[in-house]
Amino acid sequence: MRALLVRDLRLALRAGGGFGLGLAFFLIVVVLVPFSVGPQPELLGRIAAGVLWLAALLACLLSLDRILALDFEDGTLDVLATAPLPLEAALSVKALAHWLTTGVPLVVAAPVLAVLLNLPVAGYGGLVLSLLLGTPALSVIGTFGAALTVGIKRGGLLLSLLVLPLYVPTLIFGAEAARRSAAGLDAATPLLMLAGISAGVLALMPFASAAVLRVNLR
Template sequence: MTALLIRDLRLAVRAGGGFGLGLAFFLLVAVLVPLGVGPEGGTLGKIAPGILWVGALLSCLLSLDRIFALDFEDGSLDLLATSPLPMEGAVAVKALAHWLVTGLPLTLAAPVLGVLLYLPASGYGWLVVSLLIGTPALSVIGAFGAALTVGVKRGGLLLSLLVLPLYVPTLIFGAEVVKRGAAGMEIATPLALLAAITAGAAALLPFASAAAIRVNLR
């Protein structure tokens, strides 16, 4: 398991691995939105939580198809399936590796980009907390979508269509936490629901993903 995690991280940071792709996209969104909306602090501050969460979600989506497609193309998915690693564990580890190279850097970069969007000072803590709790769900759900479309040629479009609706609850509750946090309101309910989605997805979806991969490898 550790070996698979290290291999995936190593592949991600080496040439053509896709590390930084999501981060660069997130940066672009956060830089371009103020230019498009205009420099009025009040408006920007109001939409900042939503923009940051949508940006994080779309950057996660960018690299999803790489989770299994590359391993499928070069045959290592077949070999992993016949190796002593349980497929459920392999899927969970690959989702974790995806989160470490996309979700975690996004979470760490978000406060800096929040400045560009005039996010109210009280929102920064909740922005980091909500992304930290919510982005693992994006990776796990995305891994499930990637597992469903693994054998499909140019499956990226199908993958996006499958995964986007599943991302909606995370987006709503994540942005709600930041919005309420920035306004100084009670955040316990959306935060609990956000955490519940992540916990549920992480507990159940690796099994579904492993089953989907087994069917797709036939």
């Protein structure tokens, strides 16, 4: 499993579809928001939590098709399907690699970019914590979508359409937690809901991903 994780991390960094692309998209979206709504600090402060979470979600979405596409093209998926390592574990490792190369950089960059949107200082901790709790779910759900559409030519748009509805609960509770923290309110409830979603997804989704991938590889 460690060798598979290291391999996927190297592929993600070399292929340019993980770390750089997601982070650049995150930066562009956040920078463009003040131009679209105007330089109004109060307005930017109110919408900052939602904008940052939406930008992070879309940034994660950009690299989902690369989770399994390269392995499908070179035949690695067929090897993994017949290897002693359970396919569920292999897909969990791939989701972890996606999170490390996409989710973690977004978590690190979010407080810096929050300055551009005039997010209140009180909301920084809630924003980072909500992203730490929520982005793993985005990667695991994205891996399920990638397994569902693997082998389909130009399946990126279909992947987005399938995954986006599954992202909605994470987006709602993540943005609400960051918003409550910025307003000085108690954010425990949305954070607990977000943690519950991530825990449930991490426990169940690898089995669903493995099942649909086995069907697609037949």
